[in-house]
Structures are given as structure tokens and as C-alpha cells.
Amino acid sequence: MDDSDTRAILPDEEESPEDNSIASKCCCPMSMGDNAVCSPPPYSCPLSVSVEPVLFLSMFSLGLQIPLCTQYLWDRISEDLGYNGTDTGKCANHTGPVDPLEKEVETQTAHWNLYINLGAFFISLFSSTLFGSWSDRAGRRPVLIISNLGLATQAALYLLVFYLKLPVAWLLAGRLCSSLTGDFNATLAGCFAYVADTSDRGSRTFRVAILEACIGLAGMFASLIGGPWRRAQGYINPFWMVLATSLASALYAFLFVPESVVPDPEARLLTTKHHRAVVRLYTRKGPEEEKGRLRRLHLWLYSLCFFVVVTVHFGSRNLYVLYELSAPLCWGPEMIGYGSAAQHLTYLSSLAGLKGLQRCLDDSWVALLGLLSNACGLLVISLADTTALMFTGYGLCFLALIPTSVLRSKLSKLVDPSEQGALFASVACVEGLCSMVASGLFNSLYPATLHFMKGFPFLFGALLLTLPAGIIGTLGCQQRRRNTDNSAEAS
Incomplete structure (x- = not known):
């Protein structure tokens, strides 16, 4: 969108006929012209849902892996340092001085968690804004597919670490791979933007609430099954599920989600225009100053x-x-x-x-x-x-x-x-x-x-x-x- 193409919007203005016409279209509601056409997905979903399954599967994948990753770090560092307090119950029941090994395990686990989270945050801060703004011109579906493939790549690298007992630094490498493709933030941005594309102003709040309910339900299911599954079968099988759900989310977006914008074939990803668009949201002056x-x-x-x-x-x-x-x-x-x-x-x-x-x-x-x-x-x-x-x-x-x-x-x-x-x-x-x-x-x-x-x-x-x-x-x-x-x- 050019700087000259601006429209000042008063907060919470009443729904207009234009909004209704936008919401009434199931494909390409942001059409750039009457002759603009976007191709539908290969299949249509029999249920009256759009991106809700994409967000549910992505959140389930994320909710399953985050606590398991922390527990794996604790177990691997304990094994490397020769600490077995978790197995004997000593870490929960001792009343004497803190075991130096336990303190070292706790410190290293906290540090690696910090490195992984900070590295992911700063890279995804750049990439998610890039992909989110790019989706305004290239379409929502590519962003949903790419970000979930990035989460699947991360799960695959984690599985390699588990199978081959690679150094825990490889977990950071996997997290960075996901961050480069927008991470879960890009999925969030794509899903909420899709709902904004396909809803009128009156129904938008409830549609957004449905997406947030999908996040909560997916997190609840993941938290309920993650701990018992790890105790029963270790880390490998749950992470195969993480990989499968990430791939399923990308596949669903490709097969069943109609595009909600007309893709611009000239839209480029690697350009500073996308980040300038984000900054312009909060600094742009409208044609009417007030x-x-x-x-x-x-x-x-x-x-x-x-x-x-x-x-x-x-x-x-x-x-x-x-x-x-x-x-x-x-x-x-x-x-x-x-x-x-x-x-x-x-x-x-x-x-x-x-x-x-x-x-x-x-x-x-x-x-x-x-x-x-x-x-x-x-x-x-x-x-x-x-x-x-x-x-x-x-x-x-x-x-x-x-x-x-x-x-x-x-x-x-x-x-x-x-x-x-x-x-x-x-x-x-x-x-x-x-x-x-x-x-x-x-x-x-x-x-x-x-x-x-x-x-x-x-x-x-x-x-x-x-x-x-x-x-x-x-x-x-x-x-x-x-x-x-x-x-x-x-x-």
C-alpha cells in the first residue's frame, strides 16, 4: 500500500454497506478490482470453519513441545553432569544444604531456556512482521503454510537431537529455524488477519473470540496429555505428534483454506517496505488531520x-x-x-x-x-x-x-x-x-x-x-x- 493510499478511520465507526459486501465474499474479499480472481483451494471443507483448525493444530503443537523441551533440557544436563536427584526423589525431599549439582543443573537449564527464548523472540520480531505485512499483498495462505512448515522443521531437528543425543545447542538451532519462517507469531497474525478479511465489523469481535478459544482448547489438551505421555513413552513419540500436527496444519491451510486477498504477483518478500508498513500504522497522518x-x-x-x-x-x-x-x-x-x-x-x-x-x-x-x-x-x-x-x-x-x-x-x-x-x-x-x-x-x-x-x-x-x-x-x-x-x- 502506497503512502498516498490512506483512509482515516474513526474508532469504532458504524458498520457500512461496504463492510457488509466485504464480509459476504468467501474468497478474496479485499479484491483490487472487479476482474480480480484468486484460485480456490483444491478442496472445500465440509464444516463451516476457515482458519480455526490451522490455529488449533499449531497451538496444540506448540503447547505440547514447550514443557517437554524444558524437561528434556533438565534430563540431558542432569545426565551430562552426573546428577540423579530427580530419579531418587532427593531434589524434592532433602532438608539439608542444596546439592551443588542440582543447583548447577537448575542454572544451566534456566540459561538454555533463556537463550532459546530470547533467540527466538528477537528473530521472530523481525520475521513475523515481515511475513505479516507481506501477507497483505501475497495472501494469507502462503504465510500460514510457511510458518507451520517452520514449526515442523523445528520438531524434526528436535527429534534428531533425541535420537542422536546431539548437544543441547542444536535445540537452539531448531528454534531459530522456526523463527526465520515467522514462528507461531506469523500463524497468529495470518489467522487473525484472515478473520478480519472475511468478517464484517459487527461479527468480528466474536470471530476473534472463537480463534482465542481455539488457542485455549488446544493448550488445555496439550497440557493434559503431554506429561502422562512423556512419563509413559519418553520424549520421542510426543515429538512425532508435534511434527505431525505442524505438517497437518500446513496441509490443511493448503488444501482447505480459501485465499482472502487477491495475491499480487509482483509482491516481494525481502524488502524494507513491509517493516515500513508496520511503522506507518502508528505514525501515518490521514488526509483529514483531526x-x-x-x-x-x-x-x-x-x-x-x-x-x-x-x-x-x-x-x-x-x-x-x-x-x-x-x-x-x-x-x-x-x-x-x-x-x-x-x-x-x-x-x-x-x-x-x-x-x-x-x-x-x-x-x-x-x-x-x-x-x-x-x-x-x-x-x-x-x-x-x-x-x-x-x-x-x-x-x-x-x-x-x-x-x-x-x-x-x-x-x-x-x-x-x-x-x-x-x-x-x-x-x-x-x-x-x-x-x-x-x-x-x-x-x-x-x-x-x-x-x-x-x-x-x-x-x-x-x-x-x-x-x-x-x-x-x-x-x-x-x-x-x-x-x-x-x-x-x-x-
Whole structure:
């Protein structure tokens, strides 16, 4: 898209006839002309789904491999250093000084995890924005196929490490291969941009919520089967499943997903134009100065809200198991499994709640109810000293994931149809940054506040949510006032 091709969009503007015509087309809704044609996929899916299976399979693959990779690092480093505390149970039951070997294993495992995650993050920060913006011109399907083939390549390299007992540095090589093809961030960007292409403004929030529910369900299934499968059969068979699901996701995108944009045969991948397009989203001035200023301001504010909400979500999730293992809850593996299932059920309850609340409330107020649900749940969890109170906190979070769906939808409505890929690539990068910030902030806060309040990080998260609540509420009131003024002028 050229710099001159700009259209200032007021936040949350009413659905137009053009939006309906776009959503009514199942193939190439972003047509660049009446004679533009894009070829359908080889087969049509009998179910009324589009990219949902792609995201589900990709997330299942990712959710299965991440904890297994950490456990493999621990086992391999323990074997290399001659430490057998995990096998004897000594690491869990000893009361004397910490075994120096155990400390060394823990340190090296943490370091390799850091190297792998940081290497993947910085490379995918570049590649996912590249592929996301490229998909605005080349099409969504190529990005979905390439990113999943990259995840399959990573799984294949991991299997080589397991079979040949290669040095653990090869795990980093596999992760970098996946990052070069956009990693899971490119899949996220492609799927959410596809939904934005094929939905009208009224249904977009719910369509986005369906995709987020796919992420939650896939993560739940992966977490339920990953640990027992590893104990029963080791690492190799689960990683064959990781490889198979990544390939299945790429194959499904190739065979069944209709293209949602008209591919430009002259679109090049390796050009700085794609990264400039991402920067231009947040800096571009529209043809009307006031509308352009509002658009940029709302993009920045909603992105800030998204960053805070997702950081709190990731940070609290990182601490739940540690919080449950220790006194006064002292949960065992079975209760921790029930707690994990309760967390993942939030994806379904948020989806159902969003569908019901949209019948009587605007998206902004639905998001505020979601933030209130999340804050109340975290507040109760911060004070939980019994199992019943802990599950009460999980129950109060039943609408906690609504705000992310609403914010993705609002951001999508602020940009042109030809910029959806660039937008969701930047959102995926923000999500990756949230994971890094949340891990450092909440994992540092937890031990630092144990002496006066064990659940303080959850209380801190609840307080942080007041920032996005204030921003969303203020922008919602401004939009309502603007709509009222427009109605008065029209009458």
C-alpha cells in the first residue's frame, strides 16, 4: 500500500454497506478490482470453519513441545553432569544444604531456556512482521503454510537431537529455524488477519473470540496429555505428534483454506517496505488531520491496553502452579491438573459470555466487565488459603479473556483492509514482548514479596488492570457522545 493510499478511520465507526459486501465474499474479499480472481483451494471443507483448525493444530503443537523441551533440557544436563536427584526423589525431599549439582543443573537449564527464548523472540520480531505485512499483498495462505512448515522443521531437528543425543545447542538451532519462517507469531497474525478479511465489523469481535478459544482448547489438551505421555513413552513419540500436527496444519491451510486477498504477483518478500508498513500504522497522518490524529491516538492507547492485559494474564499464569504447590494450599499433581483445567475453561466461558453480552452492550462495556471479572478473580486468588477459595478465584475469572478479543477487534477496525496483516503481525510481536516482560516482572515480584504477602503479585496484577479499564471506559464514553451528537445533527 502506497503512502498516498490512506483512509482515516474513526474508532469504532458504524458498520457500512461496504463492510457488509466485504464480509459476504468467501474468497478474496479485499479484491483490487472487479476482474480480480484468486484460485480456490483444491478442496472445500465440509464444516463451516476457515482458519480455526490451522490455529488449533499449531497451538496444540506448540503447547505440547514447550514443557517437554524444558524437561528434556533438565534430563540431558542432569545426565551430562552426573546428577540423579530427580530419579531418587532427593531434589524434592532433602532438608539439608542444596546439592551443588542440582543447583548447577537448575542454572544451566534456566540459561538454555533463556537463550532459546530470547533467540527466538528477537528473530521472530523481525520475521513475523515481515511475513505479516507481506501477507497483505501475497495472501494469507502462503504465510500460514510457511510458518507451520517452520514449526515442523523445528520438531524434526528436535527429534534428531533425541535420537542422536546431539548437544543441547542444536535445540537452539531448531528454534531459530522456526523463527526465520515467522514462528507461531506469523500463524497468529495470518489467522487473525484472515478473520478480519472475511468478517464484517459487527461479527468480528466474536470471530476473534472463537480463534482465542481455539488457542485455549488446544493448550488445555496439550497440557493434559503431554506429561502422562512423556512419563509413559519418553520424549520421542510426543515429538512425532508435534511434527505431525505442524505438517497437518500446513496441509490443511493448503488444501482447505480459501485465499482472502487477491495475491499480487509482483509482491516481494525481502524488502524494507513491509517493516515500513508496520511503522506507518502508528505514525501515518490521514488526509483529514483531526481524524488521523484520533486514529493514531486510539491505536497507541488500545495497544497499550492489550500489552497490560496480556502481561497480567501471562504473569499470573506463570505463578499459579508455584502458588498451589506451596503452603498453605500444598496441592498435589491431581489438584494442579484440576486447577489447570479450570484456567483453560475460561476460554469457553469468555466466548459464551461475549456472545450473550453483545446482545445488550457495546464492545467497550463488555470489555470492562471482562476486566472486572479478571480483577475480582485475581483479588480472591491473592488471598486464597484454602482450595475452595482458590477455585472461587478461578470461577470469578470466567470472563477474563473477553478484553483481548475486544481489543484485537478494535485495533482491526482502525486500519484499512489492506493493512490487517501488518497490524496483527505487530500485535503478535507485542504478545511475545508481553511474555518476556511478564516472566521477568512477576517471577521477580513473587520471591520479593513473600515476607509480607504471598499473593501480592496477583493483587498487583488486579491493580494494573485499572489502567486499561480507565482507557477503554474513557474512549467508550467519547464514542457514545460522538454517536449521540451525530444522531442529533442527522435529526
